[in-house]
Amino acid sequence: MSSPRSNPADDVQLSFITEEQKAAAEKEIVEHSKRIEFYLTEYTVELLASKMESGEFVIPPYQREDTWEPERKHRFIESLLMGLPIPFLFFWESPTSGKLEIVDGSQRLRTIQQFILGGMVLGELENLSSLEGMSFNDLPESRQRKIKNRSIRGIVLNEHADEQARFDLFDRINTGSKIANKAEVRRGALVGPFLNLVIELAQDDQFAALAPVPDKQAKLREREELVTRFFAYGDGLDGYEDRVSPFLFAYAKKMNAYLTENPTATDEYKKRFGQTMKFVSEIFPYGFRRTRDGVATPRARFEAIAIGTFLALKENPALTANQISVAQWLDSDEFREVTGSDGANAIARLERRIGFVRDRLLGIVK
Known part of the structure; x- marks a missing residue:
């Protein structure tokens, strides 16, 4: 009984990739990977709001505008209250000041600050309609503590990441936006x-x-x-x-x-x-x-x-x-x-x- 025939396309593909090409590909990956050095971190909602309020988180010029409409802010807070997953925050660690520059997540962080410390009043909500017209301080103290203790993960590009790495990261995160x-x-x-x-x-x-x-x-x-x-x-x-x-x-x-x-x-x-x-x-x-x-x-x-x-x-x-x-x-x-x-x-x-x-x-x- 003859063995199954291999796919001719597979044979052609293998014949095209040389050892030199593989080595060049590996070298390219290594070189680009050197520019991306990061560590993971985790912050409570209370700490995020506090760092925004104190200026510990730096909003770069390209994210100066507060572009979220009230409806989008309220929907985000509703997601936070419901315990839905929140996307990672991305930061870059300044080599001079040690402060964290926000690479991605400024709108979410602004919204958290405005809700926890700024007196934001919630508008129309999709699921938590009983909270409409309420601010953070209107919630029971036990619920306030639970919200403050909720944590959100972040990724910090360390001080060795160059400006192109920061640009690439923001560009890829926001593809299609x-x-x-x-x-x-x-x-x-x-x-x-x-x-x-x-x-x-x-x-x-x-x-x-x-x-x-x-x-x-x-x-x-x-x-x-x-x-x-x-x-x-x-x-x-x-x-x-x-x-x-x-x-x-x-x-x-x-x-x-x-x-x-x-x-x-x-x-x-x-x-x-x-x-x-x-x-x-x-x-x-x-x-x-x-x-x-x-x-x-x-x-x-x-x-x-x-x-x-x-x-x-x-x-x-x-x-x-x-x-x-x-x-x-x-x-x-x-x-x-x-x-x-x-x-x-x-x-x-x-x-x-x-x-x-x-x-x-x-x-x-x-």
């Missing part, structure tokens, strides 16, 4: 002259008029994300590998160092941004919006127009608005296709949409 988290994290993890410039330009009145964003996105630094992309992509895509987040992080870190050593260059970047926005305002009737009454700025459309315009002006500084009409192609199917969201971050798509606008402004129609 609010759109601007990466801009928020860069804001806190990479404090320096470049991020200061980005923050300043994001608040520019002309830019705000050209690039409207919904209130929630504005609070989550969406305009800062757009400004960072403008400079990063405008300076070239060397090292870009279809992943926006690490590319922008590396660029922002490099630019902080560059502007620290060359502070006068800040004015050059500010001038670049101002000239580009002025030109856009003169020739694009809706700015970066799709329609006159649009209330949002699609990222792909912004990248195409903003960076395409900058590169056209860079190639031909004498270019003027009265030489150009965008009406022929701005509402075309081709422009809609190149600024579509399908595979938007692939480098080929990114280069194509930027090049499309650049070439039209320069009068180069391929």
Whole structure:
């Protein structure tokens, strides 16, 4: 009787993986693991509220906003009271102060502080409806003690974890969550002259008029994300590998160092941004919006127009608005296709949409 035949696909797969590849994979895992050093901890609810109140827990700039709506806060407290599992808290241990910076969990910690020490009054609840309209101090003392004694686990990245490790951790924890988290994290993890410039330009009145964003996105630094992309992509895509987040992080870190050593260059970047926005305002009737009454700025459309315009002006500084009409192609199917969201971050798509606008402004129609 013949033995069962092996799956040909298995044989092919085995033949492709060499010992050198296995060794390289192991080396890569080890190198990245070195950056992630942590320890587990556990805090009572009472201690968490106390540390928030005293400032022992540091809320970084990218988590300054109290973004939870009352309904979400009340639902979280209801979960806490019911004894449901609470997700881990993540901290980073400052090597200088020894305080713990909140990497993930600031909204939960704020809510605990507000309920235990801040007099929060519970609104409509799904299961504990008899508690509606009550605060922590309205509960029986025995229940207050039980709530205070409840513990929540935390993970602390120790002082040896670098800024990229903190960024990666926050990014992975929040995968699929609010759109601007990466801009928020860069804001806190990479404090320096470049991020200061980005923050300043994001608040520019002309830019705000050209690039409207919904209130929630504005609070989550969406305009800062757009400004960072403008400079990063405008300076070239060397090292870009279809992943926006690490590319922008590396660029922002490099630019902080560059502007620290060359502070006068800040004015050059500010001038670049101002000239580009002025030109856009003169020739694009809706700015970066799709329609006159649009209330949002699609990222792909912004990248195409903003960076395409900058590169056209860079190639031909004498270019003027009265030489150009965008009406022929701005509402075309081709422009809609190149600024579509399908595979938007692939480098080929990114280069194509930027090049499309650049070439039209320069009068180069391929």
